[in-house]
Amino acid sequence: MKPLLKALALVAVLAVSACGSGGEEAAAPGTPAKLRIGYQLIPNGDLIVKDQRWLEQALPGTEIVWSKFDSGGDVNTAMISGAIDIGLAGSSPVTRGLSAPLNIPYQIPWIFDVIGDNEALVVRKEITEAKALAGKTIATPFSSTSHYSLLAVLAEAGLAESDVKIVDLEPPDIQAAWQRGDIDGAYVWTPILAELEKDGAVLVTSRELAGRGKLTADLAVVRTEFARQYPEALKVWLRQQDRAVKLARTDNAAAAAAIGRQLNLSPAEAGRQLGQLVLLDAAEQRGPDYLGTPEAPGKFAENLHSAAEFLKSQQKVDAVPELSVFQKGLATRELADAFAGS
Template identity: 80%
Template sequence: MKRMNPVTPVKRAALALTAAALALTACGSGTEEAKPAADGSPATLRIGYQLIPNGDLIVKDQQWLEKALPNTKITWSKFDSGGDVNTAMISGSLDIGLAGSSPVTRGLSAPLDIPYRVPWIFDVIGDNEALVARGGVTDVKGLAGKRVAAPFASTTHYSLLAALTEAGLSEADVKILDMEPPDIQAAWQRGDIDAAYVWTPTLAELQKNGGTTLVTSRELAQRGKLTADLAVVSDDFAKKYPKALHVWLQQQDRAVKLVRSDKDAAAAAIGRQLNLDPAEAGRQLGQLVLLDATEQRSADYLGTPSAPGKFAENLHSSAEFLKGQKKVDAVPELSVFQKGLATQELADAFSGS
């Protein structure tokens, strides 16, 4: 793969330094802030979110966590990709974050081996992630020799590699650029790239500005390459503050149920967070598959403590693919991914339901 973005190494280094600084700030010399509240809830809950039209933005918009955990300071930090969330998790500057299934697969594999687990599936990715091109390119094979952007170590990077392989192209056949969504949109406007695999709302902007959709993540999922947006919680936080994690899970379930009972209210909340018209926010929301707590605990997804769900197999398959692409050092045993699903915490959060 030819790396066409010389700024990226500097950007990654800056991110790592920033995350490390955040970790030091969170743990700093002020021991009073680090003490849990009198009721045992954490003094702070540090959340990494992304601009993806799912239930997490509803929870943020409605301030449900702030109301449910009144003795905890909730901090929301925006990230552009799951790779960046992994970096922040490694530095210890986040408690809970959102990352796609591909970066989580990498996070649970060597050499990263991040001490976190998956307590919730925010969404199964559908038409909200897609490969778009311009300049007369109408199929994936037509990308040979073209400049294609995707955030490295993200679900769209994984999907891009899968789409290229399916079309009989190798990474060497295209010029892949490592760019975050805001950079992709700017590069598209300048004419610096020919195609991109990215998610909404950036995807919608590219589609409105001359982009032809070549393949969507929904189509790839139907052919065995499923991707999803996942929550990751640090092992340390899950162990120290199980009740706070239960509250967090309950609010996520509440958001999914709002989508099903009052989609207009859900779309309005997401629209405020994305600065979108509610109708457009609703359209983008409809491109995702959201799962409530009962579905999360089913055999097809996270499963139960005694019977981890099939989603562990999906992560294992992703690791096998990434190993073939030389993105991970080795494929962990399936048990690693089964242990990486926080099924006990999920079960405990809804033990009365």
């Protein structure tokens, strides 16, 4: 668990930023005076939307407030406090958010990306197999998709969680600990992953784990109350995300340049990291393998249910919710309405 003071301080800062008046223009019907977004430094379409200021242009009467988070666990904390309206969190923290004891009243309207080679377990070069992790110190942000994947790697290798010293560090702290020699490895995502790879070795990637049934993804979560109160704003938000995916497919150079500006990376490196993710447009997200439709929720709900079973086996959630809980957690109606007729 992260220190309570850190979580309280984060919520306090966000609560202050949430106060004040909206933009100079009046918000349109169905849109709020302020839209508070929690983002992470992950090279996907969300950073393109932020960099290009598409939301600011599409919602001129709404003040768009972007707040950076280091992990999905912190996004969950902000959601519980009501400090943000839309946020990015990995499938593992979202699974926990929809499960007891959290039971966060939010839904999933969009899949930012299916995690691939951009998230991996990097270790010192003398470690050549997962079984050799016994007795080693491995860092990962707790409650993240990386944490979930690390536990899956240990289970595959026949290691108990207690066989390895797992430390809870945020990505920037992981890089510092690696440089000091305090840890033997870390399961983490880009851009910190790329720094560790310079003198470490990748033992397993999330793309490889997905092929073995442990798929992870970066998800959007929206407060259920916000979605009901401001449906037009959510429609606009969804259309900008779809626009970003299409830009990445049709003009990779422009997409990489936008992401590079947000991550302070060269366009070439940003493009490399972008290519490690699987991006889905709106039509694909409405398909049976992902979010699906109001009439037929997609198989992604089954993935979340499976993740909950795994987390329960690791004593990370109190109980495994029914599959229907995760099906209701997919904002399929909102997604369908945003792209009706397209």
